[in-house]
Amino acid sequence: MSTEKRKSTSSRLIVAAIDFGTTYSGYAYSFKSDWTKVFMNKWEGGQLTSHKAPTTLLLNPDTTFNSFGYEAEKTYADIATDGDDDGRSCTEYYFFHRFKMMLKTTLTKRVHRETNCTDENGREVRAIIVFSYSIRYLKDHLLDKLLTSNLGDKVTVDDIDFVLTVPAIWDDTAKMFMREAAIQAGIPDDQLEIALEPEAASIYCHLMHLDDIQSDNTTDSFTRGSGVKYMVVDLGGGTADITVHQLQENKTLAELVPASGGEWGGTNVDKAYRQFLEDIFGSSVLKKFKSDPDNIIDFFEFWQNFEVKKREPLSSKSSSKMNLVIPVALTEIAKEQKKLKGTSQGILKELLKNSKYWDKDISCEAGKLSMSIEIFENLFNPTVQELIAHVSKMFKDELDADVKTILLVGGFSECELVRDRLRGHFGKTKRLVFPCEASLAILKGAVYFGHCKDLISRRVARFTYGFQIWPKFDKSKYSSDRKKMVNGEERCRDVFLKIVTKGDPITPGLKKSQIFKPLQQGENVLECGVFVSNQKDPKYVDDPGCVKLGILEVKLTNYERQTNAEIEESIIFGETYIKATAYNCRTNEEHERTFDLLSPNINLPGNLVEVRQYVRS
Numbered sequence: 277m278s279t280e281k282r283k284s285t286s287s288r289l290i291v292a293a294i295d296f297g298t299t300y301s302g303y304a305y306s307f308k309s310d311w312t313k314v315f316m317n318k319w320e321g322g323q324l325t326s327h328k329a330p331t332t333l334l335l336n337p338d339t340t341f342n343s344f345g346y347e348a349e350k351t352y353a354d355i356a357t358d359g360d361d362d363g364r365s366c367t368e369y370y371f372f373h374r375f376k377m378m379l380k381t382t383l384t385k386r387v388h389r390e391t392n393c394t395d396e397n398g399r400e401v402r403a404i405i406v407f408s409y410s411i412r413y414l415k416d417h418l419l420d421k422l423l424t425s426n427l428g429d430k431v432t433v434d435d436i437d438f439v440l441t442v443p444a445i446w447d448d449t450a451k452m453f454m455r456e457a458a459i460q461a462g463i464p465d466d467q468l469e470i471a472l473e474p475e476a477a478s479i480y481c482h483l484m485h486l487d488d489i490q491s492d493n494t495t496d497s498f499t500r501g502s503g504v505k506y507m508v509v510d511l512g513g514g515t516a517d518i519t520v521h522q523l524q525e526n527k528t529l530a531e532l533v534p535a536s537g538g539e540w541g542g543t544n545v546d547k548a549y550r551q552f553l554e555d556i557f558g559s560s561v562l563k564k565f566k567s568d569p570d571n572i573i574d575f576f577e578f579w580q581n582f583e584v585k586k587r588e589p590l591s592s593k594s595s596s597k598m599n600l601v602i603p604v605a606l607t608e609i610a611k612e613q614k615k616l617k618g619t620s621q622g623i624l625k626e627l628l629k630n631s632k633y634w635d636k637d638i639s640c641e642a643g644k645l646s647m648s649i650e651i652f653e654n655l656f657n658p659t660v661q662e663l664i665a666h667v668s669k670m671f672k673d674e675l676d677a678d679v680k681t682i683l684l685v686g687g688f689s690e691c692e693l694v695r696d697r698l699r700g701h702f703g704k705t706k707r708l709v710f711p712c713e714a715s716l717a718i719l720k721g722a723v724y725f726g727h728c729k730d731l732i733s734r735r736v737a738r739f740t741y742g743f744q745i746w747p748k749f750d751k752s753k754y755s756s757d758r759k760k761m762v763n764g765e766e767r768c769r770d771v772f773l774k775i776v777t778k779g780d781p782i783t784p785g786l787k788k789s790q791i792f793k794p795l796q797q798g799e800n801v802l803e804c805g806v807f808v809s810n811q812k813d814p815k816y817v818d819d820p821g822c823v824k825l826g827i828l829e830v831k832l833t834n835y836e837r838q839t840n841a842e843i844e845e846s847i848i849f850g851e852t853y854i855k856a857t858a859y860n861c862r863t864n865e866e867h868e869r870t871f872d873l874l875s876p877n878i879n880l881p882g883n884l885v886e887v888r889q890y891v892r893s
Contacts, residue, residue: 288435331375335370357569357573478721513688557606557610574605685711743772746770746771788847
């Protein structure tokens with residue numbers, strides 16, 4: 277069946293996607309009856325108009341919701357200038373800006389329900405509150421927009437299937453956290469799907485010929501024949517997510533290697549520029565510029581202007597210089613802190629003279645720092661070089677030579693400098709495709725995914741899954757220190773029984789099962805531990821990299837205690853959480869358990885940031 281003739285599998289009137297980004301967030305939707313026609317909101321902030329709003333949240337002093345996006349920035353700036361109606365200053369409010377990356381996890385830091393989110397003034401609020409408020413605002417804004425359309429008051433939440441996007445490289449706890457935040461925001465659990473950002477982008481690139489805004493040149497450069505393999509590089513504000521897909525004969529997409537990536541998004545360039553300014557002005561000056569309520573408007577405008585400069589085509593410049601505007605407020609803070617005298621221009625020159633950049637190709641003119649293109653490019657170099665090194669290693673170690681196309685999506689991919697570097701490195705051997713409005717690829721692709729979830733037909737197991745068993749002891753297989761006597765029989769304790777190996781293909785809904793029997797008669801309960809490992813062939817459940825997700829318990833009847841009970845233990849692979857079942861083959865009773873990945877008691881293994889297989893109820 278051609279994509280154009282494919283019918284939506286949604287059971288509701290509308291599918292709406294929420295793309296929750298590091299720097300910008302938004303929503304899009306389409307109707308089941310005409311699912312390929314995607315609608316988006318236009319957000320306005322000052323003189324700016326865009327399809328996404330800044331990921332910025334303002335809470336009242338009592339932590340109730342105030343505003344989101346451009347409205348949050350404006351309200352916070354107004355309060356900073358004049359105070360609120362009750363005479364309170366902006367520092368009594370909670371202002372969160374670019375907070376998505378706080379869900380980044382490490383070996384020692386995991387997300388759970390008590391995780392806090394720190395605002396721009398250094399105060400903490402539970403992260404689940406911050407994220408759920410933000411998602412609720414986007415959901416409610418969508419409903420308001422639909423109510424003002426010609427649908428009148430006919431549309432409610434019950435008429436909408438929602439799709440929420442998350443980075444594929446996030447760990448399981450962060451993904452489940454986003455799901456719980458969405459549910460707290462008023463999205464029913466059974467109407468919510470989680471879409472991995474590179475998969476949504478891949479779906480969009482596969483279907484972008486359906487999009488009226490695409491140019492013929494862009495769509496024709498991407499071959500859609502069966503068997504075609506291609507890489508999708510999603511460059512967002514915080515992360516780079518990379519996946520590789522192959523188009524199947526049935527027009528679905530199969531994942532070839534696990535999604536990977538790192539913190540190689542556009543905000544890294546912002547951090548590099550901030551460090552550059554700290555080297556000139558000093559960290560205390562930059563800190564006050566960010567935190568002083570009197571400067572908040574200048575602060576927002578400053579970074580908005582830099583975002584424009586980041587995406588500016590360098591080839592179109594008439595000179596070999598890049599001019600970056602320096603706010604007067606910044607030099608005034610430096611003047612006050614460093615006890616300097618003179619005009620802003622003179623202070624800027626003196627600061628530059630006393631910095632390590634004085635003998636570099638940098639000057640200041642009319643309140644601007646004028647630097648060579650080479651120095652400006654240096655702000656991008658570490659991030660882009662890490663990205664290129666990672667992609668190059670993938671082509672060398674994991675991918676066949678017939679993966680010849682790289683699709684670049686995400687807001688950071690719209691930077692001409694990034695595009696030029698990627699063309700320069702891969703352009704001779706690979707075909708690079710840059711979709712029109714690449715920053716909207718995930719948002720639109722997530723809508724398509726909501727209508728056609730079967731477009732992703734196969735994924736790759738990111739980890740090894742298995743059960744804890746005590747098999748008969750075999751000295752040729754097992755270590756002697758693990759030998760235990762059970763009912764007069766030699767057993768080996770704590771063996772890892774694999775049911776899925778890292779790298780195995782996984783189809784949605786795949787069920788893997790194993791029959792278990794009690795070790796000895798008279799037991800009241802049969803217990804089975806479920807484990808995950810980042811190793812391909814763990815031998816024991818306490819090997820390095822192995823983590824117990826939980827235990828399945830099945831109570832046995834009096835009859836079963838005296839006979840050989842048979843219990844079928846299963847793990848079912850779906851999208852966003854893990855469920856295991858235990859089926860009593862004699863009584864036909866079935867037990868199930870969904871593992872709570874947000875529990876602080878579960879310490880997931882390192883690299884679990886790359887897990888993608890989950891069990892769904």
